[in-house]
Amino acid sequence: MDKDPMDGYLPRAVEEKWQRIWDERGTNRFTEQELRDAPDPYYNLMMFPYPSAEGLHVGNIYAFTGADVHGRYQRLTGKDVFEPIGFDAFGIHSENFALKQGVNPMDLTPRNVANFTRQLRRIGGMFDWSHTVDTSDPAYYRWTQWIFVQLLGAGLAERKEAPVNWCPSCMTVLANEQVLGGLCERCDSPVEQRRIAQWFFKTTQYAQRLLDNLKIIDWSETTLRAQENWIGRSGGAILEFPVLTPARRGDLDRRDSPEPAASSDADKAGRDAGGDSASTDTPSISVFTTRPDTVFGATYMVLAPEHPLVPAITAPDRRSEVESYQAQAARMDLVTRQKTDKTKTGVFTGAFCENPATGEPIPVWIADYVLVEYGTGAIMAVPGHDQRDFEFARAFELPIPRVVAGPGTDAHAPLEEAYVGEGVLVNSGRFDGLPWREGARAIVEWLEGRGLAEPRVSYRLHDWCISRQRYWGPPIPVIYCGACGPVPVPEEDLPVVLPRVEDFKPDASGVSPLARVEEWYRTVCPQCGGQGRRETDVSDTFLDSSWYFLRYPSTDRNDVPMDPEITRRWLPVDSYIGGEEHAVLHLLYARFITMALHDLGHLDFEEPFSKFRKHGLIIREGAKMSKSKGNVIIPDPIIEEFGADAFRIYLMFLGPFAEGGDYRDEGIQGPFGFLHRFYDTVVSVVEAEDAGKLAASASQDPEVERKLHKTIRQVSEQLPKLQYNTAVAAMMEYLNAVRSGGRKASRGEVEPLVVLVAPVAPHLAEELWERLGHSESIFQGANWPSFDPAKAAEDTVKVAIQVNGKLRGTVEAPAGAGQEEIEVLARSQENVSRHLGAATVRRVVFVPNRLLNFVVK
RNA sequence: GCCGGGGUGGCGAAAUCGGUAGACGCAGGGGACUUAAAAUCCCCCGGGCUUCGGCCCUUGUGGGUUCAAAUCCCACCCCCGGCACCA
Numbered sequence: 009m010d011k012d013p014m015d016g017y018l019p020r021a022v023e024e025k026w027q028r029i030w031d032e033r034g035t036n037r038f039t040e041q042e043l044r045d046a047p048d049p050y051y052n053l054m055m056f057p058y059p060s061a062e063g064l065h066v067g068n069i070y071a072f073t074g075a076d077v078h079g080r081y082q083r084l085t086g087k088d089v090f091e092p093i094g095f096d097a098f099g100i101h102s103e104n105f106a107l108k109q110g111v112n113p114m115d116l117t118p119r120n121v122a123n124f125t126r127q128l129r130r131i132g133g134m135f136d137w138s139h140t141v142d143t144s145d146p147a148y149y150r151w152t153q154w155i156f157v158q159l160l161g162a163g164l165a166e167r168k169e170a171p172v173n174w175c176p177s178c179m180t181v182l183a184n185e186q187v188l189g190g191l192c193e194r195c196d197s198p199v200e201q202r203r204i205a206q207w208f209f210k211t212t213q214y215a216q217r218l219l220d221n222l223k224i225i226d227w228s229e230t231t232l233r234a235q236e237n238w239i240g241r242s243g244g245a246i247l248e249f250p251v252l253t254p255a256r257r258g259d260l261d262r263r264d265s266p267e268p269a270a271s272s273d274a275d276k277a278g279r280d281a282g283g284d285s286a287s288t289d290t291p292s293i294s295v296f297t298t299r300p301d302t303v304f305g306a307t308y309m310v311l312a313p314e315h316p317l318v319p320a321i322t323a324p325d326r327r328s329e330v331e332s333y334q335a336q337a338a339r340m341d342l343v344t345r346q347k348t349d350k351t352k353t354g355v356f357t358g359a360f361c362e363n364p365a366t367g368e369p370i371p372v373w374i375a376d377y378v379l380v381e382y383g384t385g386a387i388m389a390v391p392g393h394d395q396r397d398f399e400f401a402r403a404f405e406l407p408i409p410r411v412v413a414g415p416g417t418d419a420h421a422p423l424e425e426a427y428v429g430e431g432v433l434v435n436s437g438r439f440d441g442l443p444w445r446e447g448a449r450a451i452v453e454w455l456e457g458r459g460l461a462e463p464r465v466s467y468r469l470h471d472w473c474i475s476r477q478r479y480w481g482p483p484i485p486v487i488y489c490g491a492c493g494p495v496p497v498p499e500e501d502l503p504v505v506l507p508r509v510e511d512f513k514p515d516a517s518g519v520s521p522l523a524r525v526e527e528w529y530r531t532v533c534p535q536c537g538g539q540g541r542r543e544t545d546v547s548d549t550f551l552d553s554s555w556y557f558l559r560y561p562s563t564d565r566n567d568v569p570m571d572p573e574i575t576r577r578w579l580p581v582d583s584y585i586g587g588e589e590h591a592v593l594h595l596l597y598a599r600f601i602t603m604a605l606h607d608l609g610h611l612d613f614e615e616p617f618s619k620f621r622k623h624g625l626i627i628r629e630g631a632k633m634s635k636s637k638g639n640v641i642i643p644d645p646i647i648e649e650f651g652a653d654a655f656r657i658y659l660m661f662l663g664p665f666a667e668g669g670d671y672r673d674e675g676i677q678g679p680f681g682f683l684h685r686f687y688d689t690v691v692s693v694v695e696a697e698d699a700g701k702l703a704a705s706a707s708q709d710p711e712v713e714r715k716l717h718k719t720i721r722q723v724s725e726q727l728p729k730l731q732y733n734t735a736v737a738a739m740m741e742y743l744n745a746v747r748s749g750g751r752k753a754s755r756g757e758v759e760p761l762v763v764l765v766a767p768v769a770p771h772l773a774e775e776l777w778e779r780l781g782h783s784e785s786i787f788q789g790a791n792w793p794s795f796d797p798a799k800a801a802e803d804t805v806k807v808a809i810q811v812n813g814k815l816r817g818t819v820e821a822p823a824g825a826g827q828e829e830i831e832v833l834a835r836s837q838e839n840v841s842r843h844l845g846a847a848t849v850r851r852v853v854f855v856p857n858r859l860l861n862f863v864v865k
Numbered sequence: 866g867c868c869g870g871g872g873u874g875g876c877g878a879a880a881u882c883g884g885u886a887g888a889c890g891c892a893g894g895g896g897a898c899u900u901a902a903a904a905u906c907c908c909c910c911g912g913g914c915u916u917c918g919g920c921c922c923u924u925g926u927g928g929g930u931u932c933a934a935a936u937c938c939c940a941c942c943c944c945c946g947g948c949a950c951c952a
Contacts, residue, residue, distance in 0.1 A: 233948095234946085238947080244952085345950095670877055670878095734889080737889035750905090812932070842919095862932090
């Protein structure tokens, strides 16, 4: 330590200094009044982290840095940038970790939040620490519960018994979005189906709007596609197939009896069928199909094993077989059930339906390849034109007629596999000869006239199951009363505070740990004052995060969830940057909640994020970072050694931000060296000025000046498009030009670069800005430099000379030189004239300022 | 199977309104400065051939269009992401 510390760039000292100054001056803070008055608001949002015990990982830092660079750039152009951060602290993740460590999450969470806060400050994010949220704070989840109450009041929340996804390891139900390929998205256990009464939000009511609005929001294309796939709209029709077998009257009667479990089944079947067919005297089976044109080819029907009509229509001699098949299906976990390559299984129920088109009786089967939760849970099987039905028909020797003939085939062409292509209808009575699409329309119209069909759009989107049989979440604010039923907790009684419970371990019973805390759940009915019992399930973590961005600007208000005036000024969010892994989870739920709150009059916009950009994934050694692979990067030692600024630049430089990139430990040397050289360059400018060696206007260098203007242009274009890697490259290139051959830089050459670098290396930029004599923060004004297109323009250009498309030389010429001039210069080059030789030039292609191509012989 | 995105030096990547492929950086090699190291600076760095002037090959594979293709078209292979017995 015999060196003068001011001799060189010491990232740690610089960074600590500026983080302290930002804090003291409140550089990144808004007061409530400033939020109300900001003239040019820009809401820069990033996905808030869940505060794990391991601390911030590189993926978080990558995402936050990319978003922060964007925010800082916007700020340097003069916008009032609000950049909040918070903690998604509730949820099974934290709870599981707490269980493993034998710590109460109420103790663990504050520790993790404190550690995250320290790390987030250290990476130099422009966060407004006076507007954070913590979803596990009663002051926050009071309003999460308020949202539930609003939705319940609006009929958008309902409690129903339905087949739900049960994770046997997490011991809770999961939303559909949390099941990936039949596995729990959190722990990878195979998910089972259970029937439990749960609270649902009616996302399906918004399916079409959620889909339509995708056209008007500026989001990453891949994210839009993911949502579109997830909503999964398909157009078709509901067709009715009357049941022929005078099936057991007794069974039908039993179905009609008011047994609560069964009534919710009938409810679903009735709703999906568009009529209450299950309880009429002549029941019919409703099916959804996207191919009503093939109805003449429907030779059998299949119900899902769980379909509510199964017991009613099953013939007595088939009952034991049917029931054992149902039991077998019920036992199967989702992974096994969803395998598509296994051979088709199923059993005949003994019942028959009438094909409404042909009038023929067709058998009714049950099979697990039909899913209860989609469409009506029943299908008409058209083996000739659906591959699954074809396989099933082959396995059980059912007839496979052709009803669509493609080009080059006719009505009698045998089918070796299902024909799913286009064609004209055949073997379809009076519809023969119609092209399939017209046929579909005509057939639906015809059946509709007889009350047997109805056009219908179906979505694969489900209602959102928000109940969780766990501890670490906001209690669902409902009280059950023997007399009044489920009653929402009155708004003035919110929050329903989660009690501290030492034994918070979940169990397989399907009820929450809170159900063991009698003194907590025993209460009085807010309506009649009688005895009541609290709902003991908590809500899904994704509900916490579905509205946090609405809360940030209003955290100064504890009497309302959102201050209307502030919300109007700041929302919708101007820029949201986050990971693709939330494309259909968080982002869909946030859209739904925003839309619902809009409809209830709480918001005047219905899409929360005007612009969303996904960022890529950081990989290392060709693989996703994970503890099991042992290739995770611990950020703290890197920041220790190289500084946050170098780390930030490196992360932004290693690949296109939207795509991610491969992290290499040595890679940071490049940006680190760049910052060192930049620091030295600026410091020596200041020293030279102080020593009076350099006049203010010294070292006019047209080459460097041109490069400067080109660099400003490029960086200004690329930063807003998140093309950080190439913007950083341009800055490096410019610094190389400034320093090339050991030349001395001048203030005018480096001062603009200090601003260009500021979004990626904010601490160093502040330091250099101060050394250049500025007393205010560089982020305090619209300091972004402008460029002069005239000064950025080259006055000489290199023109490529080709002969027959092959490069044979280059010539240097004034910009805009004409073809003749270039041609003369080109011919004078030995290598060019040699290749031209004696051949006749048949054509000359000239692209001004770029290329001249002689086409010979 | 359907819908997206991608495949370029030893490595991360640039360049896609068709116009000098490989900017910028890492790693590597050589040199300057230094007692030494670090930092800094200069040079080389896709492959092959070379008479040192250059020449040939090269953007997953095979065709095509064009004066000219990483870029456009057709066919195929591989990788990543989304959806998927969704009727």
